[in-house]
Amino acid sequence: MIQSGRMFHSDVLLLDLEDSVPLTDKLAARILVREALEHLTFENEVMVRINHFPLGRRDLKEIVCERLDSILYPKCESVHDIEEVKDVLQKLEKNYAIDKEIEIVAVIETAKGCLHCEEIAHGPRVTALTFGAEDFIADIGGIRSQESLFFLKSMVAISAASAGIQALDTVYPYIDDDEGLKKEAEESKKMGFCGKGAIHPRQLSIINSVFTPSQEEIAWAQKVISVMKEAEEKGMASAALDGRMIDTPTLKKARRITAIAEVIS
Amino acid sequence: MTLLHTGKAGTDESSDILIEITPSDTLSITLESKVESLYGKKIRAVIEETLKDMGITGATVHARDNGALDYAIRARVKAAVRMGRGEHDT
Numbered sequence: 001m002i003q004s005g006r007m008f009h010s011d012v013l014l015l016d017l018e019d020s021v022p023l024t025d026k027l028a029a030r031i032l033v034r035e036a037l038e039h040l041t042f043e044n045e046v047m048v049r050i051n052h053f054p055l056g057r058r059d060l061k062e063i064v065c066e067r068l069d070s071i072l073y074p075k076c077e078s079v080h081d082i083e084e085v086k087d088v089l090q091k092l093e094k095n096y097a098i099d100k101e102i103e104i105v106a107v108i109e110t111a112k113g114c115l116h117c118e119e120i121a122h123g124p125r126v127t128a129l130t131f132g133a134e135d136f137i138a139d140i141g142g143i144r145s146q147e148s149l150f151f152l153k154s155m156v157a158i159s160a161a162s163a164g165i166q167a168l169d170t171v172y173p174y175i176d177d178d179e180g181l182k183k184e185a186e187e188s189k190k191m192g193f194c195g196k197g198a199i200h201p202r203q204l205s206i207i208n209s210v211f212t213p214s215q216e217e218i219a220w221a222q223k224v225i226s227v228m229k230e231a232e233e234k235g236m237a238s239a240a241l242d243g244r245m246i247d248t249p250t251l252k253k254a255r256r257i258t259a260i261a262e263v264i265s
Numbered sequence: 266m267t268l269l270h271t272g273k274a275g276t277d278e279s280s281d282i283l284i285e286i287t288p289s290d291t292l293s294i295t296l297e298s299k300v301e302s303l304y305g306k307k308i309r310a311v312i313e314e315t316l317k318d319m320g321i322t323g324a325t326v327h328a329r330d331n332g333a334l335d336y337a338i339r340a341r342v343k344a345a346v347r348m349g350r351g352e353h354d355t
Contacts, residue, residue, distance in 0.1 A: 001280035003334060026354045028274040028344035035340035055354065 002036040006044065008201040013044040017059050018051050018074055026055065030062040037067040045069045047105065053084055060085075064092040070103040074132065077113045082106060082123030089125070103127040105168070108156055109135035117155040121163035128166040129156045130197070134173075146187070157192035169196035178206055185210040194260070212264055213257045221261075224254035268324060272349025275333075275341035282333035284312075284341040286349050289325045292316070298330035311335050315342040 005013045015036070021029045033048055049072035050059035056073070073085050082104060089102050104125045108114055109132030121129050131152055133144060142148040153169075160167035169188035172181040185196050185207055196207045213221070224241060228251045231239035238247035268288040275283040294309050308330055315338070316324060326342075333341070 001278075001334075001337060003280070023354055027347060027352060028341070031274075031344045031347070032337065032340040035336040035343075039336040039339075058354065 002032070003040055006040070006042055008204055010044055010198065010204055011195065012047050012070075013042060014047045014049060014072060014197070016049045017063075018049045026051070026058075030059050034063050034065065037063065037065050042067065047072050049074060049107075053081075056085070057088055060088050060092060064089065064096060064098065064102065066098050066100070068102055070105055070127070072105045072107060072130075074107045075109055075113065075135070076106040076116075076120050077110055078116050079119040079123045082120060082126055086124045101125060105130060107132050108152065109133075110139045111136075114152050114155050117159035118162060121159040121165060126163070126165060128168050129160045130168040131156050131170050133170045153188065153191055153193075161192055166195065167191075167193045169193040171197040171199045172203065173199065175200045175202070182206050182210060213261045217257055218261045221254035221257035224250055225258065228254075268321065268346065268349040269351050270349055272345040272347065274344035274348060275337075277329065277331055280332050280334070280337065282308075282331065282338050282341050283329040284338075284345040285327045286321075286342070286345040287325045288323070288349070290323045292321075292323055292326075294326045294328065296328045296330065298328075300330070300332065307335075308333075308338060311338045312342055315339045316346070319343065319346050321346055 002015060005015075015033050017026065017029050017033065037046065046068060047070040048059070048063055048068060050056040050063075052073070052075045060071070071085065071089070073081070076082065085104055089104075092098075093100070093102065102125070104123070105128040106120050106123065106126050107130050108117055108120065113120065114136070117129065120126065131149075133149055133152075136152055137144045137148060140148070157167040169185065172184050174180055181203055188196060189210055195211050198204050198207055224246055227239050227241050228246065231237070238245055240246070268286065271285060271287045273283070273285045275281050277283055292313070294312055296305055296308060298305060298308060308328065312326060312328060316322075316326070319342075330338075
């Protein structure tokens with residue numbers, strides 16, 4: 001049940017009202033989520049995957065409350081989808097006197113959504129983009145592989161970066177394949193993703209080990225910041241570190257690493 | 266609003282409770298629970314309080330508990346009542 005999810009110290013706890021809930025159980029599920037949000041204590045960020053509108057409107061009416069941090073909105077295909085969700089959230093927050101803005105994480109899982117990634121990333125309240133691999137593959141009639149997902153993943157990562165928001169990798173569905181999970185997470189990190197969903201608690205330590213900056217990375221980043229500060233004081237925009245030229249992009253990368261390390265610590 | 270017909274919510278999964286509620290003139294609660302002796306009174310109290318909050322004074326409630334916390338008991342009672350009042354998504 002929901003209370004068990006709090007034990008595993010993930011950054012975000014995702015409660016699902018969409019694909020894992022049959023239509024006949026949607027009402028009961030949203031009531032359960034609401035009671036959990038109101039009466040359980042969560043240390044994690046709490047996100048709820050609602051249904052695509054129009055059913056999602058009923059989800060929001062039931063679950064929007066002070067403790068809800070964010071909505072995972074599936075099958076986003078345009079910024080209009082986001083604006084619709086934002087309008088409903090705004091109205092409910094006002095009606096229920098909620099003193100915060102609930103965030104939106106948009107899920108790209110169709111061909112059309114993929115081609116509109118950039119506008120979706122810039123949509124109101126969107127703080128992260130993620131994607132649904134299986135739905136996307138079904139939509140394009142392909143077979144799940146690194147190759148068939150590459151374009152979608154690139155669009156998600158680049159669009160998120162252009163909007164200054166996070167790109168989150170999708171779940172790895174093979175629960176017992178630790179090596180495969182690590183490999184996929186590492187590849188996604190190289191592409192600019194900063195986190196990954198988990199479908200089983202045993203996946204969390206592997207995911208965290210990939211996306212958490214290592215001590216070596218942090219030490220390198222601190223060195224870069226220090227060397228670039230010296231260079232700046234001398235009126236220079238680049239410097240040498242360990243036999244390699246470093247400049248503004250390197251500094252940007254170093255600052256990102258130290259910022260993540262600071263949040264985690 | 267009164268109950269129109271039987272409403273049912275919950276499952277037999279661990280940490281859940283299955284609630285079936287049927288219209289009646291009086292209130293009666295039948296509880297099946299492995300922790301009846303320890304928590305039976307509390308479970309019944311949560312069910313009764315939730316029904317009272319929803320304006321239900323008469324119903325036959327059958328509850329089959331598998332270790333549900335209060336929030337889950339309340340949620341399942343609320344869902345069963347609302348379904349019994351005719352609310353659904355289909």
